[in-house]
Amino acid sequence: MADEGPEKLEALRQEVRAWLKENLPEGWGSPGYVAPERGSKEAHDLGKAWQKKLCEAGYTGFGIPTEYGGIERSRAEIAVIREEMLRTGTPPPAASLGPMIVIPTLLRYGNDEQKKRFIPKILSGEESWCECFSEPDAGSDLANIQKTGVRDGDEWVVNGQSVWTSGSKFADWGVVPVKTDPNAPRHRNLSYFVFDCTSPGFEVRPLKQMTGDAEFSETFFDNMRIPHENMVGEEGQGWYVAMATLEAERGGGIQFVAPSRRIEPTTLGGVDIYVELAKNTKRRGMTVWDDPLFRQRIAQFAIENEAMRHSRERMRVKAMKRQLTGNEQSIGSIFSREKNQRQANMVAEIMGANIQFMRGDPRALDDGSWTYTFLRTRGNTIETGTTEILRGIIAERMLGLPRSRG
Amino acid sequence: MAIEYGLNEEQEMLKTMARDFLANECPMTHVRELMEDETGFDPELWKKMAEVGWLGLVFPEEYGGSGMNFRDLSILLEEMGRAVLPGPFVSTLLLVGMPVLAYGTEEQKNEILPKIASGEAVCTLAALEEDGDWWADSINIRADYRGGHYVINGTKLFVPDAKVADYMLIAARTKRTENPEEGITLFLLDTKEVYGTMSTLLKTMDETRKQYEVVFLNVPISAENILGEVHQGWPIMKQIALHTTAALCAEMVGAGEKVLEMTVDYLKERIAFGVPIGSFQALQHRASDLVIGLEYSRSLMEWAAETIKENDLDAATAVAMAKSFCGDTCKKVVAEGIQMHGGIGFTWDHDMHLYFKRVWTDDNAFGDSNYQREVVAKTLDEIHQLAGGGRWAKTAGRLTQMG
Ligand SMILES: Cc1cc2nc3c(=O)[nH]c(=O)nc-3n(C[C@H](O)[C@H](O)[C@H](O)COP(=O)(O)OP(=O)(O)OC[C@H]3O[C@@H](n4cnc5c(N)ncnc54)[C@H](O)[C@@H]3O)c2cc1C
Ligand SMILES: Cc1cc2nc3c(=O)[nH]c(=O)nc-3n(C[C@H](O)[C@H](O)[C@H](O)COP(=O)(O)OP(=O)(O)OC[C@H]3O[C@@H](n4cnc5c(N)ncnc54)[C@H](O)[C@@H]3O)c2cc1C
Numbered sequence: 137m138a139d140e141g142p143e144k145l146e147a148l149r150q151e152v153r154a155w156l157k158e159n160l161p162e163g164w165g166s167p168g169y170v171a172p173e174r175g176s177k178e179a180h181d182l183g184k185a186w187q188k189k190l191c192e193a194g195y196t197g198f199g200i201p202t203e204y205g206g207i208e209r210s211r212a213e214i215a216v217i218r219e220e221m222l223r224t225g226t227p228p229p230a231a232s233l234g235p236m237i238v239i240p241t242l243l244r245y246g247n248d249e250q251k252k253r254f255i256p257k258i259l260s261g262e263e264s265w266c267e268c269f270s271e272p273d274a275g276s277d278l279a280n281i282q283k284t285g286v287r288d289g290d291e292w293v294v295n296g297q298s299v300w301t302s303g304s305k306f307a308d309w310g311v312v313p314v315k316t317d318p319n320a321p322r323h324r325n326l327s328y329f330v331f332d333c334t335s336p337g338f339e340v341r342p343l344k345q346m347t348g349d350a351e352f353s354e355t356f357f358d359n360m361r362i363p364h365e366n367m368v369g370e371e372g373q374g375w376y377v378a379m380a381t382l383e384a385e386r387g388g389g390i391q392f393v394a395p396s397r398r399i400e401p402t403t404l405g406g407v408d409i410y411v412e413l414a415k416n417t418k419r420r421g422m423t424v425w426d427d428p429l430f431r432q433r434i435a436q437f438a439i440e441n442e443a444m445r446h447s448r449e450r451m452r453v454k455a456m457k458r459q460l461t462g463n464e465q466s467i468g469s470i471f472s473r474e475k476n477q478r479q480a481n482m483v484a485e486i487m488g489a490n491i492q493f494m495r496g497d498p499r500a501l502d503d504g505s506w507t508y509t510f511l512r513t514r515g516n517t518i519e520t521g522t523t524e525i526l527r528g529i530i531a532e533r534m535l536g537l538p539r540s541r542g
Numbered sequence: 543m544a545i546e547y548g549l550n551e552e553q554e555m556l557k558t559m560a561r562d563f564l565a566n567e568c569p570m571t572h573v574r575e576l577m578e579d580e581t582g583f584d585p586e587l588w589k590k591m592a593e594v595g596w597l598g599l600v601f602p603e604e605y606g607g608s609g610m611n612f613r614d615l616s617i618l619l620e621e622m623g624r625a626v627l628p629g630p631f632v633s634t635l636l637l638v639g640m641p642v643l644a645y646g647t648e649e650q651k652n653e654i655l656p657k658i659a660s661g662e663a664v665c666t667l668a669a670l671e672e673d674g675d676w677w678a679d680s681i682n683i684r685a686d687y688r689g690g691h692y693v694i695n696g697t698k699l700f701v702p703d704a705k706v707a708d709y710m711l712i713a714a715r716t717k718r719t720e721n722p723e724e725g726i727t728l729f730l731l732d733t734k735e736v737y738g739t740m741s742t743l744l745k746t747m748d749e750t751r752k753q754y755e756v757v758f759l760n761v762p763i764s765a766e767n768i769l770g771e772v773h774q775g776w777p778i779m780k781q782i783a784l785h786t787t788a789a790l791c792a793e794m795v796g797a798g799e800k801v802l803e804m805t806v807d808y809l810k811e812r813i814a815f816g817v818p819i820g821s822f823q824a825l826q827h828r829a830s831d832l833v834i835g836l837e838y839s840r841s842l843m844e845w846a847a848e849t850i851k852e853n854d855l856d857a858a859t860a861v862a863m864a865k866s867f868c869g870d871t872c873k874k875v876v877a878e879g880i881q882m883h884g885g886i887g888f889t890w891d892h893d894m895h896l897y898f899k900r901v902w903t904d905d906n907a908f909g910d911s912n913y914q915r916e917v918v919a920k921t922l923d924e925i926h927q928l929a930g931g932g933r934w935a936k937t938a939g940r941l942t943q944m945g
Contacts, residue, residue, distance in 0.1 A: 408922070408925065411926045412926065435922060438863070438918055439915070440838070440867075443838035443842050444841075446841035447841040450841055452547070453547040470834060527830040528823070530829075530830035530833050531823075531826035531827065531829055531830050532826070534833060535830075536810070537818075537820035537821065538821040539821060540822070540823045540826055
């Protein structure tokens with residue numbers, strides 16, 4: 137699609153700016169603003185409400201067919217919208233799994249009814265989702281899923297357990313691969329379902345994680361019934377559908393990401409916040425910014441952010457030319473997650489003793505969100521496939537190295 | 543600025559053509575012959591490079607060039623990096639040809655550019671001195687104005703391809719003021735017309751690229767031979783550095799990708815403990831890290847080349863970012879390449895060390911990765927001040943974008 141003229145884009149920019157002013161939560165951006173506690177119902181509802189507003193304003197759902205509630209926008213427009221959102225920051229998308237993983241999975245494997253039934257309500261924030269993949273003995277080795285599904289007329293009766301299920305406490309719907317053919321070999325024995333979290337037999341037991349809150353839970357399936365029409369893809373094809381989900385998750389929703397065109401405060405702004413922190417933090421009489429070791433580390437993150445931006449664009453062009461296999465997602469996934477962790481480590485080192493203050497202590501900077509991030513990023517290199525598993529994918533599937541023997 | 547990601551059809555052709563050309567005309571056996579040669583220069587090969595239009599690639603047709611752009615040039619340089627091509631291509635085109643095109647008088651352009659394009663003239667730049675530092679304060683050889691012309695005296699070091707250069711661009715000091723960036727003048731010397739220069743081959747690590755000490759003893763040169771304005775040479779030098787740095791990024795990425803390919807092939811072939819060593823996860827994961835590093839190196843390198851092609855305001859930052867990242871990554875790639883080859887990778891006969899030396903030398907030229915990162919830090923500081931600072935409390939939530 138051709139670029140709009142600069143006036144139209146500028147008008148859009150002003151529109152988004154005004155919209156944000158109007159719609160961001162009361163007090164957003166002011167030092168006194170206190171975000172709802174992570175993992176709380178309040179946070180979840182705020183995320184849903186935010187998604188609803190984005191949808192109504194036409195600021196989400198780019199590139200998704202309009203019949204499923206999506207919207208057509210040019211790349212330049214998307215860039216403007218994202219830039220403005222980055223500039224102010226927005227509430228964390230508590231309901232992000234729907235747009236990030238369920239929509240791409242349904243677009244690829246869902247039938248028309250499923251797409252029409254589920255995608256619009258994901259985009260509008262009405263329904264939030266969870267992903268019941270991992271089990272106690274099927275984490276990295278996901279193909280070892282033990283949940284069973286037995287056909288009973290028009291329904292499947294599911295039994296088993298998942299663990300580490302993020303967002304399941306408040307989710308409306310879930311996705312789950314289930315062993316439907318115990319006699320078939322690995323990778324051919326699973327079928328993939330979407331299910332209603334209010335179904336009898338589905339139980340959620342919150343698990344407290346190292347951040348102190350309970351974002352994820354154990355989830356149990358006790359003779360839970362799923363209508364056959366909720367199977368996504370063919371019977372026995374579940375492993376491949378699950379891989380599509382993981383691919384989308386590892387890509388971090390590439391399809392929704394648009395580049396900005398120049399370096400400007402918003403892009404380098406990914407690190408402007410660290411520059412500010414370093415300049416405002418004094419250590420033994422000198423600001424942290426004046427310490428070349430820290431300055432170099434901050435500059436390195438600016439470089440890496442730019443690198444990621446351009447790599448995403450390269451991938452997008454390759455995808456259009458159908459030169460991607462899907463395994464490439466591992467590159468960005470490993471790099472961005474490890475970068476997140478390194479950034480958080482740096483912040484902890486800049487803040488020194490003060491990184492210890494958690495949410496609730498009046499001395500905690502930004503209501504403890506830096507400390508939260510420092511702790512939360514430990515999970516980044518584990519969730520959606522550990523960085524070891526992803527390195528293996530690059531080695532064996534991209535480089536064609538022989539299967540590893542440990 | 544619209545960035546072209548990926549290659550268009552012509553660029554794909556250029557790339558394929560360059561790879562075939564270099565494989566046929568300058569295979570590794572020939573690289574090694576040229577390493578043994580005192581000049582590292584092969585006039586036959588040079589002539590063929592002129593014939594395929596490489597030597598005037600980015601010159602307009604009126605100067606005998608092919609009228610292509612900087613991104614095209616960077617594609618060529620990637621291939622040259624893969625081939626560890628010896629000889630004065632970078633010296634001639636980047637260090638002299640492009641600055642003459644940008645800053646030369648019509649006479650200078652007419653004299654030199656067609657000769658470069660046709661292969662008649664090899665060129666080089668004499669910039670660095672004893673300390674090997676790329677900054678204005680290190681330029682101290684003098685050009686004194688006496689009796690109607692300048693007289694150059696002093697010693698330049700690390701001058702590439704000096705022995706075969708028909709033209710030498712010299713950065714000399716014509717004035718000393720508080721500001722070291724003031725008072726540097728660039729002189730364009732026709733080496734066949736002057737006396738008093740003496741070039742001595744340096745014994746350096748990367749033997750695919752010959753470097754020299756050049757001593758100037760009362761070398762007279764007329765004011766007509768100044769490139770740009772008197773005392774105003776440093777901004778031109780910065781431009782040369784910018785373009786050449788971007789070019790070296792392309793060369794490093796080309797070299798790095800080739801090393802990864804060679805290493806992956808070796809991991810599949812080499813048997814130890816009864817299995818291919820590529821099945822050992824310790825090596826698999828390290829190979830994956832090189833893939834990751836090279837993906838981002840390439841992304842930054844291509845962006846940097848595009849900013850130069852478009853004469854974009856972001857070019858200086860883009861190039862600093864690219865050089866910093868490509869330098870760090872490619873140095874790691876070549877080191878890991880040797881490591882994963884075991885003992886054989888440490889030998890003279892294996893090609894790994896040629897890449898290792900080329901990449902480390904490239905990284906060092908015009909400021910290494912650490913220096914470039916400091917350039918980026920300065921930009922961040924400026925942007926921060928422009929943006930007014932003081933916004934961090936509002937934006938902290940962004941840090942937690944993942945999960
Ligand atoms: C914050 C967070 C949120 C999560 N959310 C969800 C969710 O919403 N839904 C869901 O289904 N799951 C979720 N998970 C689970 C996550 O996907 C798994 O934890 C992950 O796949 C690893 O599985 P595991 O915990 O069983 O570890 P294991 O598989 O037991 O791994 C233990 C260690 O061994 C390594 N390892 C294992 N196999 C190999 C191998 N072949 N080669 C090399 N190293 C290996 C791993 O890399 C890891 O370091 C979440 C996890 C976290 C931390
Ligand atoms: C400077 C130098 C001096 C030397 N001097 C001597 C000497 O005096 N006497 C002598 O006998 N030898 C000597 N050697 C040889 C040296 O001991 C061997 O090169 C070394 O043991 C590696 O063996 P290789 O070269 O066959 O590499 P390989 O065994 O083929 O190894 C290639 C790569 O695979 C890796 N690899 C292999 N197996 C595994 C595994 N199971 N798990 C993970 N990674 C693996 C290696 O770490 C290496 O990175 C010397 C080597 C050098 C470089």
